[in-house]
Amino acid sequence: MFLITIHFKNQLKKVFIICGPTAVGKTAVAIQVAQRLGTAVISADSRQCYREMSIGTAKPSAEELNTVKHYFIDEFPVTADLSAADYETQALHYLDGIFAAHDTAVVCGGTGLYIKALCEGLDAMPAVDSVIAAGVEKGYDQGGLLWLQECVQKEDPEFYEQGEIQNPARMLRALSFIRSTGKSIVQFRSGNKKQRDFQIIKVGLQLPREQLYGRINKRVEQMMAAGLQAEVEGLYPYRVNKNLQTVGYTELFDFIEGKYTLAGAVEKIKQHTRNYAKRQMTWFSKDKEIMWFRADEEDLVKKILA
Numbered sequence: 001m002f003l004i005t006i007h008f009k010n011q012l013k014k015v016f017i018i019c020g021p022t023a024v025g026k027t028a029v030a031i032q033v034a035q036r037l038g039t040a041v042i043s044a045d046s047r048q049c050y051r052e053m054s055i056g057t058a059k060p061s062a063e064e065l066n067t068v069k070h071y072f073i074d075e076f077p078v079t080a081d082l083s084a085a086d087y088e089t090q091a092l093h094y095l096d097g098i099f100a101a102h103d104t105a106v107v108c109g110g111t112g113l114y115i116k117a118l119c120e121g122l123d124a125m126p127a128v129d130s131v132i133a134a135g136v137e138k139g140y141d142q143g144g145l146l147w148l149q150e151c152v153q154k155e156d157p158e159f160y161e162q163g164e165i166q167n168p169a170r171m172l173r174a175l176s177f178i179r180s181t182g183k184s185i186v187q188f189r190s191g192n193k194k195q196r197d198f199q200i201i202k203v204g205l206q207l208p209r210e211q212l213y214g215r216i217n218k219r220v221e222q223m224m225a226a227g228l229q230a231e232v233e234g235l236y237p238y239r240v241n242k243n244l245q246t247v248g249y250t251e252l253f254d255f256i257e258g259k260y261t262l263a264g265a266v267e268k269i270k271q272h273t274r275n276y277a278k279r280q281m282t283w284f285s286k287d288k289e290i291m292w293f294r295a296d297e298e299d300l301v302k303k304i305l306a
Contacts, residue, residue: 044109130242
């Protein structure tokens with residue numbers, strides 16, 4: 001098991017990071033780990049923190065939230081403008097509180113940049129235009145990896161030459177960044193990791209692709225049955241907000257505007273969620289500190305804590 005072990009102020013304090021693609025089963029495992037340790041869970045999901053976005057973000061259920069204390073869930077209005085740097089500050093604040101009473105904490109989520117921010121810190125960078133970022137995401141969904149590679153090669157050759165052309169998440173960020181700022185993201189990277197005063201144990205959950213995709217499709221159907229359409233209709237006046245330019249919401253906004261049938265929108269949600277899961281795995285697979293487990297293997301929590 002890999003540990004980040006840089007200048008601990010207290011060797012007893014540990015953070016278990018439970019990460020992986022959407023719908024793999026992170027929430028249930030994180031809660032079980034937290035129960036076993038007698039501690040709390042900090043979400044590392046960039047959407048579950050917004051109060052108005054519940055069904056489409058697959059938030060933990062009320063029962064799950066009551067099982068162990070959760071942080072960064074339902075804490076902000078959908079109009080709040082939060083960044084990964086904001087998450088870093090917020091998550092470290094949560095950890096200070098948790099560590100005042102416990103020796104361990106659990107972080108659970110699939111937003112790779114948030115996890116990176118917590119574990120390593122982030123370089124200060126100009127903001128990316130949310131509309132531009134949404135357009136880049138849409139272009140990638142339609143044109144695929146080849147389209148993305150060609151755009152990055154043409155618009156940000158400095159980034160392209162660094163060889164990250166097989167990492168869609170990195171290229172999406174780079175293309176959005178240069179289109180927003182006119183400068184390559186490479187120019188703002190220091191490569192310096194911030195020192196943390198706690199151990200970080202990274203646990204990744206995975207499933208065979210077909211099994212994961214089946215879970216994604218089923219989850220989307222469950223979301224629709226739970227009232228996702230009504231949730232999105234209630235948020236339609238805020239549709240241009242960057243927080244709502246995300247899978248599960250944009251497709252139903254398009255349905256409301258007559259661009260898709262309802263059935264077509266649901267199929268798009270499934271497709272785009274599968275695309276997103278693939279990008280998540282590409283991101284996390286680059287992190288050599290993650291110890292991977294099958295999400296459905298026996299005695300999983302025991303193995304994580306061994």
